[in-house]
Amino acid sequence: MKRTEDDIVLKLLHTADWHLGRRFPRFSPEAARTLSRARRDVLERIFHEAERNQVDAVLCAGDLFDTAQPDEDFKSALLQVLNGLKWKHRPVFLLPGNHDPLVPESVWKDPSFRKALPDFVRVVDRELLEVPLPNDCVLYAVPCLSRAGQSDPTAAIPLRAAGDARVRIGLVHGSTFDAGDWKTNFPISKDAALERGLDYLAIGDTHGFRFVPPDRKQPPTIYPGTPEPTAFDEHDAGHVALVFINRARQAMVQKRPVGQWKWEELTVKSMDELRLLARRTDLAARVLRLTLDLRVSTVEYQEAEALLGTLEGSASTHARVGVLELDREKLSLDLTHLDALAAGLPAVLQAAVKRLRLEAQKPEQRAAAERALFHLFSLSKHPGPLAGAKGGAA
Numbered sequence: 001m002k003r004t005e006d007d008i009v010l011k012l013l014h015t016a017d018w019h020l021g022r023r024f025p026r027f028s029p030e031a032a033r034t035l036s037r038a039r040r041d042v043l044e045r046i047f048h049e050a051e052r053n054q055v056d057a058v059l060c061a062g063d064l065f066d067t068a069q070p071d072e073d074f075k076s077a078l079l080q081v082l083n084g085l086k087w088k089h090r091p092v093f094l095l096p097g098n099h100d101p102l103v104p105e106s107v108w109k110d111p112s113f114r115k116a117l118p119d120f121v122r123v124v125d126r127e128l129l130e131v132p133l134p135n136d137c138v139l140y141a142v143p144c145l146s147r148a149g150q151s152d153p154t155a156a157i158p159l160r161a162a163g164d165a166r167v168r169i170g171l172v173h174g175s176t177f178d179a180g181d182w183k184t185n186f187p188i189s190k191d192a193a194l195e196r197g198l199d200y201l202a203i204g205d206t207h208g209f210r211f212v213p214p215d216r217k218q219p220p221t222i223y224p225g226t227p228e229p230t231a232f233d234e235h236d237a238g239h240v241a242l243v244f245i246n247r248a249r250q251a252m253v254q255k256r257p258v259g260q261w262k263w264e265e266l267t268v269k270s271m272d273e274l275r276l277l278a279r280r281t282d283l284a285a286r287v288l289r290l291t292l293d294l295r296v297s298t299v300e301y302q303e304a305e306a307l308l309g310t311l312e313g314s315a316s317t318h319a320r321v322g323v324l325e326l327d328r329e330k331l332s333l334d335l336t337h338l339d340a341l342a343a344g345l346p347a348v349l350q351a352a353v354k355r356l357r358l359e360a361q362k363p364e365q366r367a368a369a370e371r372a373l374f375h376l377f378s379l380s381k382h383p384g385p386l387a388g389a390k391g392g393a394a
């Protein structure tokens with residue numbers, strides 16, 4: 001009996017939704033730049049994966065640029081990556097998506113950009129591109145011609161003719177309406193692969209890796225998802241699909257990780273949870289949205305500040321977390337024992353404590369007032385140079 005690998009007639013790498021040029025204004029300028037650059041860096045890993053697996057073609061299923069007219073910077077970044085590949089017989093198909101549609105002013109129609117692309121790159125720049133692939137296989141690719149559309153792009157792919165035994169591959173961009181969402185843009189029938197007689201349908205748009213519908217593995221319709229996550233709510237982003245198709249026209253799909261960054265939302269509700277977080281060793285390549293929702297004593301508050309300091313970094317120490325978005329609105333100081341603590345303070349400080357406690361009752365002032373109270377108490381416990389000078393050596 002033949003091993004399955006000997007039967008492989010076509011190997012593909014399928015990727016989508018690079019969103020080159022995506023900006024991240026919610027983060028600090030430095031973090032935003034890091035995340036923008038990561039979208040370029042992941043391309044190197046994608047093409048390396050294609051090379052390592054000796055695929056016959058690379059299918060890039062749309063939204064490769066975040067807009068139809070990206071900055072020069074991002075155009076040249078892509079050109080640099082593609083021109084760095086020493087490929088001759090491995091075509092790369094670039095499909096315009098709804099973010100970067102094939103409109104007249106599009107990058108895909110920009111003569112200087114097109115001229116700078118290496119020969120093995122093929123832009124899908126007509127309403128239906130039909131290209132032969134090795135071993136008598138064939139690719140049908142349909143681009144997005146506008147930002148929004150209500151027709152199914154797979155409708156342009158001819159049905160399998162009687163007697164046509166070729167491996168037929170589809171490449172389109174749009175949203176499948178298997179999730180019960182009626183507001184779909186470029187709706188793709190979840191059964192398009194069956195209807196058109198395709199052995200693999202490569203699609204792009206959704207940012208997480210998934211089969212459409214989830215329970216149908218043959219013939220597969222796949223969203224590889226974005227190779228480098230762009231948001232917290234993306235499920236299973238950071239991959240490409242490797243596709244092996246055998247003589248019996250069965251496609252085997254492998255999900256391969258290529259992304260560097262993981263986006264995570266975390267709510268910490270106790271000091272123990274915060275201590276555990278601070279000990280984690282997987283934070284450097286994280287975009288972490290951290291919400292503190294806990295009430296602490298003055299001693300714990302000091303420890304919490306120190307732990308947060310290591311996570312956030314400072315001018316002199318590296319941050320433990322790659323990109324940190326910190327919400328400390330619900331970090332509150334337990335004021336129960338405050339009167340006892342305040343009793344030992346000079347009258348002027350006691351008056352300050354009283355004022356701050358009143359401020360702390362106003363929701364919009366609470367966090368600031370509690371911080372001030374904390375600092376007041378920690379200063380009074382650890383006399384600084386001023387207090388030292390009073391009875392000091394001078």
Ligand SMILES: [Mn+2]
Binds near residue numbers: 205206
């Ligand atoms: Mn899209």
